[in-house]
Amino acid sequence: MSHQENARGPKPKRLTSSRIGIYAFLVIAAAFFLLPFYVMVVTSLKGMPEILKGNIFALPEKPTFEPWVIAWAKACTGVNCDGIRVGVINSFKIMIPSTFVSILLGAINGYALSFWRPKGGNVIFAILLLGAFIPYQVYLYPLVRMLSQVGLYNTLPGIIAVHTIFGLPVMTLLFRNYYVAVPIDLFKAARVDGGGFWTIFFRLMIPMSGPILVVAAILQVTGIWNDFLFGLIFAGRDNLPMTVELNNIVNTTTGTKAYDVNMAATILTAMVPLIVYFVSGRWFVRGIAAGAVKG
Amino acid sequence: MKPLRLRNLTPQVALIPTWAIVIFAYIGTIVWTIRISFTNSGILPRYDFVGWKQYDRLFHSQRWSISVENLAIFGVLFIVGCLVLGFLLAVFLDQRIKGESWFRTIFLYPYAMSFIVTGLVWAWIMNPTLGIQRAVENWGWTSFTFNWLSRGDRAIYLLVIAGVWQAAGLVMAILLAGLRGVDEDIWKAARVDGIPAWRVYLSIVIPMLSSMFVTAIVLLAIAVVKLYDLVVAMTGGGPGISTEVPAKFVIDYLFNRQNIALATAAASVMFVAVLVVLGPWLYSQYFRKGRGAQ
Numbered sequence: 001m002s003h004q005e006n007a008r009g010p011k012p013k014r015l016t017s018s019r020i021g022i023y024a025f026l027v028i029a030a031a032f033f034l035l036p037f038y039v040m041v042v043t044s045l046k047g048m049p050e051i052l053k054g055n056i057f058a059l060p061e062k063p064t065f066e067p068w069v070i071a072w073a074k075a076c077t078g079v080n081c082d083g084i085r086v087g088v089i090n091s092f093k094i095m096i097p098s099t100f101v102s103i104l105l106g107a108i109n110g111y112a113l114s115f116w117r118p119k120g121g122n123v124i125f126a127i128l129l130l131g132a133f134i135p136y137q138v139y140l141y142p143l144v145r146m147l148s149q150v151g152l153y154n155t156l157p158g159i160i161a162v163h164t165i166f167g168l169p170v171m172t173l174l175f176r177n178y179y180v181a182v183p184i185d186l187f188k189a190a191r192v193d194g195g196g197f198w199t200i201f202f203r204l205m206i207p208m209s210g211p212i213l214v215v216a217a218i219l220q221v222t223g224i225w226n227d228f229l230f231g232l233i234f235a236g237r238d239n240l241p242m243t244v245e246l247n248n249i250v251n252t253t254t255g256t257k258a259y260d261v262n263m264a265a266t267i268l269t270a271m272v273p274l275i276v277y278f279v280s281g282r283w284f285v286r287g288i289a290a291g292a293v294k295g
Numbered sequence: 296m297k298p299l300r301l302r303n304l305t306p307q308v309a310l311i312p313t314w315a316i317v318i319f320a321y322i323g324t325i326v327w328t329i330r331i332s333f334t335n336s337g338i339l340p341r342y343d344f345v346g347w348k349q350y351d352r353l354f355h356s357q358r359w360s361i362s363v364e365n366l367a368i369f370g371v372l373f374i375v376g377c378l379v380l381g382f383l384l385a386v387f388l389d390q391r392i393k394g395e396s397w398f399r400t401i402f403l404y405p406y407a408m409s410f411i412v413t414g415l416v417w418a419w420i421m422n423p424t425l426g427i428q429r430a431v432e433n434w435g436w437t438s439f440t441f442n443w444l445s446r447g448d449r450a451i452y453l454l455v456i457a458g459v460w461q462a463a464g465l466v467m468a469i470l471l472a473g474l475r476g477v478d479e480d481i482w483k484a485a486r487v488d489g490i491p492a493w494r495v496y497l498s499i500v501i502p503m504l505s506s507m508f509v510t511a512i513v514l515l516a517i518a519v520v521k522l523y524d525l526v527v528a529m530t531g532g533g534p535g536i537s538t539e540v541p542a543k544f545v546i547d548y549l550f551n552r553q554n555i556a557l558a559t560a561a562a563s564v565m566f567v568a569v570l571v572v573l574g575p576w577l578y579s580q581y582f583r584k585g586r587g588a589q
Contacts, residue, residue: 022387029384030401033460036416037404043419054429056420108309116306124310124317131321133573135520137545137562141555142327143320145340165320168313197305226409228524233550243411247528250415259419270412277407278400284407285468 044068044264051259067260071268075261077248084265087245091225091272093156094241098163099220105164106171106216111205113172114179115187116197125176132169136229139166144233154236162234163224171216178212179205211286218280218287222273242269325566332560338553349560359561362539365451369458369540370519376459377515378508381466386496388467389474399471403464410461414528417457418444447537450530454538457529462518466511473507474500513576520569541565 043051044067045060073083080086109128113121143162144153152158182205190200206213231241240248246269250262277284335345353359384402388395405413420426423442431439443449477500485495501508523542530538532547541561548558 019390022390022392025383026387026392026398029380029387030398033401033405033464036413036420036460039420040416051425054425054433056422056426056430058430105312109313112306112309116303118303118306118310120314121310124313127317127321128313130577131317133517133577134325134569135542135562135565137542138328138566139320139324140545140562141331141549141559142324145327146319146324165316168316172313197309222407226411228409228411228527229546233546243409243524246415247411251528251531259422259425262415263419266412266415270408273407273409274404277404281400285403285472288406288465288468 040263040267044071044260044267046260048256048258048260067258067264068268070258071249071261071264075249075258075265077245078252084242084245084249084268087240087242088268090235090239090245091242094159094163094231094235094239095221095224098160098167098224099217101160102164102167102171102220103213103216105168107175107206107209107213108201109168109172110175110177110179111201112197113176114182115184115200125172128169128172132173136166140233147234153234154239156235156239159230159235159239159241162230163227166230167220167223170219174212174216174219175209178209182208214280214283215287218276218284222276225272328559328566329563331556332563334556336554336556336559338555340555349556350564352557353560353564356557358536358539359541359544361536362541362544365538366519366522366540368451369455369522370516372452372455373458373462373519374512374515376455377463377466378511380459380463381511382470382501384463384467385470385474388471399468402467405461406464408461410524411528413457413461414525417453417460418529421453444530445534447534450534450538454525454529458518458522458525461525462515465514469507469511469514470504473504477503513573516572520565 039056042058042060043056045063045065047062047064047066050061071083072085074081075083109124112118113125143165147153147158147161152161186204187200190204195204225241226243227241228243228247231239231244235241235244246265249265250257280287330342331340332349333345333347334341334343335348384398388398388402392398421441421444422429423445426441426444428439428441431441443453481495481499485492485499521542522540523546526532526538526540526543532539532543542565545558545562545565548554548561552558
């Protein structure tokens with residue numbers, strides 16, 4: 001009896017020490033994950049003289065928003081010194097239509113493939129699925145040629161088309177998997193009522209697609225905003241998205257590097273996806289789970 | 296009532312844009328790329344036929360072999376690093392933690408950001424003159440050196456650190472969902488039998504989560520093959536060509552070095568490699584179970 005009590009005795013103690021270990025691990029991990037963000041923020045609030053002292057982790061002695069102002073309106077990419085605001089506008093101009101078109105097309109595909117089962121539907125699905133895994137490098141050059149043939153290379157519609165093309169696999173998969181779970185009887189009832197392809201799609205399917213539309217929008221908004229490769233190759237000089245401008249500001253400017261301005265511009269570029277992330281919360285995780293279905 | 300044939304035509308019409316994309320943007324481009332890789336094209340495509348010449352050049356190119364080697368180093372360390380860290384985070388978060396949602400938010404936020412942002416921040420932290428090295432020196436440890444970003448033999452490992460920082464949260468999120476699905480009875484049974492927790496994780500939980508591990512590995516592997524932005528932002532392929540990767544090789548030869556034949560040969564090699572690795576898995580995942588066919 002007493003033996004058993006002894007055996008029980010240390011247990012809470014061991015438990016608390018292991019609890020401390022668990023929290024210690026999590027706090028250290030959190031510090032590792034937060035560190036770059038912290039460094040970004042403090043660097044962006046320092047002046048260059050303070051940065052050159054070399055205390056990258058120190059809080060700013062005299063916080064200044066000057067680097068933010070310069071990053072926004074005056075930072076140079078090559079000969080243009082208009083700041084990153086040009087890229088912000090371009091990124092929105094690319095992101096909004098691309099998100100809309102790719103979701104619409106993905107929804108139509110998912111709906112057609114899961115309810116109407118047209119001839120060759122499985123072929124489409126298989127190729128799109130495979131296409132999602134193949135490195136973009138194999139598509140790039142012919143796509144450049146095709147787009148310049150129709151006059152869309154280096155234009156806004158061109159880059160929107162490219163985002164739509166490469167967003168299609170995941171969008172199609174997302175909506176197909178969502179609609180497959182919708183009871184087929186619902187669809188059949190709508191057919192008996194005389195609903196055609198588009199009527200059922202716009203009046204029945206879209207209104208009940210709320211959750212998956214949110215997930216799709218999160219995936220596309222963050223994905224397209226964060227894109228670098230397509231923007232670099234297809235957008236053209238006048239439509240460069242923010243990520244490309246940011247890299248130009250930081251990595252191709254000559255002369256002394258303005259680390260404070262660079263970090264301010266970096267935070268500005270990360271802002272939109274971070275806001276989406278913090279606002280959407282669990283929806284973002286659902287997006288990952290949904291995107292994970294593809295993998 | 297409309298004739299039946301006409302009504303069945305509508306879904307086909309609705310799929311025309313997708314058919315066009317599949318035929319031109321997916322299949323057409325791949326065929327075209329492979330075709331160019333067998334030519335002598337320079338800045339513009341030519342449609343002669345030179346056999347395996349470009350592939351021969353490719354496999355004798357030092358830049359390509361360094362790229363492939365880097366991809367292997369990065370791929371293995373990045374995937375293993377993300378899996379280990381992500382799994383540990385998920386397990387520790389699954390211990391009825393106070394403030395769990397705070398921790399989760401912190402661990403996952405890097406995944407929302409662009410690889411460009413990640414690369415630039417880490418390049419700044421690792422800056423050989425003003426980054427960690429200088430800060431630690433200023434704290435009094437004057438002999439401290441951490442100049443990996445300017446060392447050709449070490450810079451690739453910094454890419455791994457930045458990559459793991461960005462993607463470990465993804466693994467955490469996937470595995471945490473899996474851990475939440477583990478039956479409570481397993482833990483009770485293990486406690487009754489006096490089996491230590493780590494043993495249960497190793498021998499029971501990890502095998503139970505195997506499909507989620509596979510999902511995570513596939514997602515990470517895709518990121519590895521596509522690795523481009525992070526390198527451009529963080530090292531630009533340097534110092535020298537020590538952190539070049541295949542995806543960057545293709546882009547550089549396509550758009551800066553005007554050798555599209557060599558670039559498309561490299562792209563074709565990437566394509567075939569991915570196909571060989573992923574093909575069987577994809578087939579078993581989506582078609583053998585009949586999910587594709589419904």
